[in-house]
Amino acid sequence: MRVAITGGAGGVGSALAYTLVTRPEPFDVVLIDRGLERVTSHVMDLELLLEAGGVRAGSCPDVTDGDVLVICASASPTRAADNAPIIDEIAGRLSGWDGAVLVVTNPVDALTARLARTLGDRRRVLGYTLNDTLRLRAALPGGKDVWVLGEHGDAAVPIFSRVHPPVDEARRTDARAFVRGWYRRHVALDAGRSSTWTSATGIARMLAAMARDDGEQWVASVLLDGEYGLRDVATGVPVTIGPRGLVAIQEWELAPDELAALQTSPR
């Protein structure tokens, strides 16, 4: 699979490039950012580690060089307000290209919706929201079918009704507090960096799953068209994914409080 990463010299983009070149699958990676020097420096560093595939530096027009474009380009790792023009600038370069896009840049749900509307094809645009699920899995070690749906971040919705073995109310309260507390503690650090390692690992796993196209269960933000009673907003829902993006949205039967939280989660 050919993967173009825009924002490739940043924290998430460069960690993702490292994760992809050290995985066994043959990913061909193009790293794109505003300045060619910084991506070239990353590429010179990374090409010594290649397990399979390749890695090279690109410039902004090369966003169409992959089968999948991962958007990590951002005005700042933590300030999300300025990123809509960046998404619009990238969208302007995508005409005539029919690949899939994985949006990482925040606010990820709003930007996924914006890009899906611009491209006119919601199936090609997935938003990366898996980190919330990875945090809940850390809070419920050994649990099966542990997922977080809804808007990425503070309003995310842990889905306890599917977890095996079942989770009692006391553990639910602790797990909820861990997931919310993790996010708030990380934001409060104001450390000038995002969760680059979790994100890079999760994105690489999803890209490998898109290449495998084997029907495995994932979660991603998708522009909804009536699923879960929501329309024209993007939020995290259960999905299967393939090389061209969304394969299908699964409409799970949720507990009433979970469905209500999912329906009010998009802001």
Ligand SMILES: NC(=O)c1ccc[n+]([C@@H]2O[C@H](COP(=O)([O-])OP(=O)(O)OC[C@H]3O[C@@H](n4cnc5c(N)ncnc54)[C@H](O)[C@@H]3O)[C@@H](O)[C@H]2O)c1
């Ligand atoms: N969805 C998630 O779960 C998740 C997780 C972590 C980070 N994020 C978001 O991902 C984004 C990137 O985070 P980061 O820590 O890598 O930030 P960063 O500041 O380290 O990197 C952003 C990079 O984008 C580049 N850039 C800016 N404008 C560009 C453009 N028009 N074209 C190409 N490159 C451009 C910058 O030069 C920089 O290298 C942020 O918006 C962050 O909030 C989302």
